[in-house]
Amino acid sequence: MRIAGQKLTGKLAAIYATVIIITIVMLLPFAWMLSASLKLSSEVFVFPIEWIPSNPQWSNYVDIWTKIPLALFIYNTSKLTIIVTLLQLFTSSFAAYAFAKLHFPYKNALFLGYIATIAMPWQVYMVPQFLLMREFGLNNTHLALICLQAFTAFGVFLMRQFYMSIPTELCEAARIDGMNEYQIWAKIMLPLSKPALSTLTIFTFVTTWNDFLGPMIYLTKTELKTIQIGLRMFISQYSAEYGLIMAASVVALIPVLIVFLSLQRFFVEGVASSGIKG
């Protein structure tokens, strides 16, 4: 027997067995979540586990939308995520272009300032940041979370590293052709940096979508909540409604799953390259 062009040996069989077992263990919580989301709360903990519910409660997926404003939470999260991601992409690639291809006074000092804060944990300054936002009257607004997440040193660093690998001759040639710097950025650098932009997109999307502590600190009004803290609120309010909680959790996972699967190549490449450079 041959798999992927290789003869099936004892060693290969052992590798397959190990990989498959580990994968099953890794994915078991998701399988359990999916299975429990179709059960009555009283059936969720029945043992031995009935993986495929004999009497699937599709109504769980209908009820969650009325028990909590799940659609509003998803709308809030999508809005925040899209705005943050777009701002992040624009401001980071814009600033990175200057750091990678232009010469100006205090360039190194400014860049060092960015680098120094990459290592600074957000948790160290989250309290003063909150106090500042409150001073600006941004407490309980989405704008606070946008300001907090849209201007990261990480984004600038990631884009700058990529731009450094693009030959400077390209920019010089464009300058001779009469393009100004803004045109070079828009017409040459942006199209060439699609892989880096995709990496930044998926990183920002996933962090913003999954952010928990930020929204928890800033958003106390139900109508402003994101899916994460909304889900958390739902869990504390209906702590015994296991089936419903699981259904809501599945719904919260789907958008990330879609983005992840469609952009995963860039994600994996991004993680890998950050590892090599680090």
Next chain:
Amino acid sequence: MANSTIAAGDTPVVTRRRKVVSKRRRKVQDALIAYSFIAPNFLGFAVFTLGPILFAFVLAFMHWDGSNEMTFAGLANFWRLFEDKAFIDAFWNTIIYTVASVPATLVCALGLAILLNQKIFGRDFFRTAMFFPYVASLVAVAVVWNMIFNPEMGPVNMILYTLGLDPKNMPGWAADRHWAMVTVILFGVWKSMGYFMVIYLAGLQGINSELYEAADLDGANAWQKFLYVTVPQLGPTTFFVTVMLTIQSFKVFDQIYMITQGGPGTSTLVLVYHIYNEAFISWDLGYSSMIALVLFFLVLAVTVVQFRRQKED
């Protein structure tokens, strides 16, 4: 300025000398254009990141409840750290979490990477599956974790029961002072090992295959090749992974908030949790900033070690 030397080195295109005045004007104009590129990001960054960072260092030496007047505290907040039993617990719990979860995640990630570096059918699928917990919403997976590890009804204890474990000795997981930390660590390892597997995969692909061929010629077996080729060659990757994992562990909060809420007692209280409690529950903003500085210096120490090591290389 350093700038002029950079400009001279990088732009050999300038052939014709222009008049000094127009050259200077040109330079100012170039700088303004460059600043205009940086400005959108930098303004946001300065106001919402740099400002609060500086403020954090000031606040640590103040008394403030957020509404009444701020007063100077001197070192009072600092001395308080040593008397605050919750802080001491939080500090050691953070260290315990780090010391346990960093090697565990590292070994799992390396093992997965070696397995999935083989040419096997469906390799991409397996890699994606291992990676998925990392991107999955924490609230959603943490609630599942709590249910699976539910001491009375959860499938994990049910399985232990069927395996013949005495119900009296059953681990109480998140509800049990001795097991709560284990529950949280297991969750952390499960969630992030896929991410570090990807970094290790990149490291493995960077190893020159001639090294393995040479080892083959010397008659090395698989284990010897792993020990004498793979592990040393992965040195820089392992170092990077250790640094990232350590910093990540120092900052742990979300999963603890979701799974144990720092309890039972203070058995899983960690630094960030204590910062959060002191700031947003007690409104003791100065003291909370002092705890934040402890976190800062922990992370800084790791960063300095990393920086030194990189310089050596």
